[in-house]
Amino acid sequence: MAQLSPRMPEIGALEVLLSVARLGSLNRAAKEHGISQPAVSSRIRYMERLIGVPLLERSTSGSRLTPAGALVADWARDVVESAAVLDAGISALRAERAHELGVAASMTAAEYLVPGWLVALHEQAPELKVSLRLANSADVAMLVLGGEVELGFVEGPSVPEGLDSQDVAADRLEVVVAPRHPWSLRRTPVPATELVATPLIQREPGSGTRYTLERVLAAFGPLAPPLLEASSTTAVRSAAAAGVAPAVISSLAVAGDLVERRLVAVPVEGIDMRRVIRAVWRSGHQLLGPVRDLVGVATRSRHATRRLHD
Template sequence: MALYSRQLLAFMAVAQELHFGRAAQRLHMSQPPLSQQVRLFEERVGVPLLERSTRAVRLTAAGAALRDAMLRMMDDGEAALAAARRVAAGETGLLRIGFTPTAAYRLIPAAIGAYRERHPQVHLSMTEGNTAELHALLRQERLDVAILRPGDDMQDETLHKEPIDSEPLVAALPAGHRLAGRRAVRIEQLAELPLVGFARQSSAYFHALLAELFSRNGLTPRYAMESLLPTLLALVEAGIGAAVVPASVGELRPRGVKYLPLKARVLLRSTLYLAYRRDCGNPAVPALREALRQKASA
């Protein structure tokens, strides 16, 4: 194979220079061994590739076809190498992102927008799910990265997890409620109202977070109903009750809901985590991680 490569290299030098002397100089060798290599290559191919005379060297039709084909292969090879380098640098390729619904209200649009501006050649695949579903997809290697809430799988050693964003909790009230015109709502006032809470099974993180919030303030909430976003906000708008939600939910801005800061002796924040497999080899992940960090701190 090495001998064949040397013969091919000799032929290509002559085919491009159309002069044995210049081709020999190009390859840093003397002319007789070069001529021998080209003749051996022609014998291997089985057809004449060059027309030789005392004045000039010309390519036969077969020689010209072989030269052009090899040049195309060299161009394609360089393009393939360049493409491989771009993928390795995280500039192209596929990035599979999972996210919880509440991450889509503020952080995801801002971070993905910034990421796409800097890496327009990376194809993004977006999957929405709850924390348990996203954990499963990460373990199955069906996602490269996920933006999710803390869950029962936080101790999974196969995944790297880091807090990427946190935000305050706010009160959500029907627009016509007697407290809606205030600058803030005390948690004691909310505890006296019927509330719309987060469903225990489907929104375990927020269900537990609100239970801790009221408990640490020495209060017991009165839930009239439990649901999921955005249905929860529709129930607030309908007057079923008030709610406590992450501040970014206010980005939805439904007309019939008023969001107010929450006042309490103990205030809690909701946290989003970035998670990916420790053995994740996708080079596009670090740039997304940086975009998330920048937009979370903005």
């Protein structure tokens, strides 16, 4: 396909030329386009210099096209009409995309936070369609980086290169056991060294919970191999409540279990397992439309969750 010449006039200038041809006046053309008469005259003169031929004959009684101008105008009509079709199509695509939002969220965020955010977002934009994908934090980041979703929610102390982020919620990890587990009867916190040496029920590698735990306990040695790995928070809770072993899990996930005494929280000495949940999007992309709206909804809930989990 041949490339356009750098002397090809812009669509806007061609539209002005067609208006002058139809209305016979620079002033009336200016009013039609909502610009000043000098601006119309300037566009026509620039186009004449660009093309290299005079396009208008100007007089006190008005302006009319030169023979060359009439020829350019005839050619321009199809170009402007085709551009209008293209513009309408792009606008339709933009409007359709503005009503769709792809989101991915880590298991904890998806189960305990995102549903409430989506309800609030629906109240703001009832016409918006949201598709939600659940994955561990590492996979959520890859989905956002790959452009498969526009926005992600992840756990952990950091985000991969290529993503921008904003803190939207606070959380902390809890060591929990079944009520009949020996740790539930302890009068003193479990030493971090003992926790490191104990086979635990853990989330799978790549999850924000697993990553946070490994990072927090790194100073106390490598973690003992897990007694059980589970890919969902619900499975970790169930195994812990059954007395299989201690588990490390989000406080968001076990709040009800602790109140009902299905699980018991065990304090651990010398470590801080607080963490943040972040909204992530591709670096360099502005927060616009539904993405901006959902991040706003999540951020407005941030102070409430911090009060709960500080």
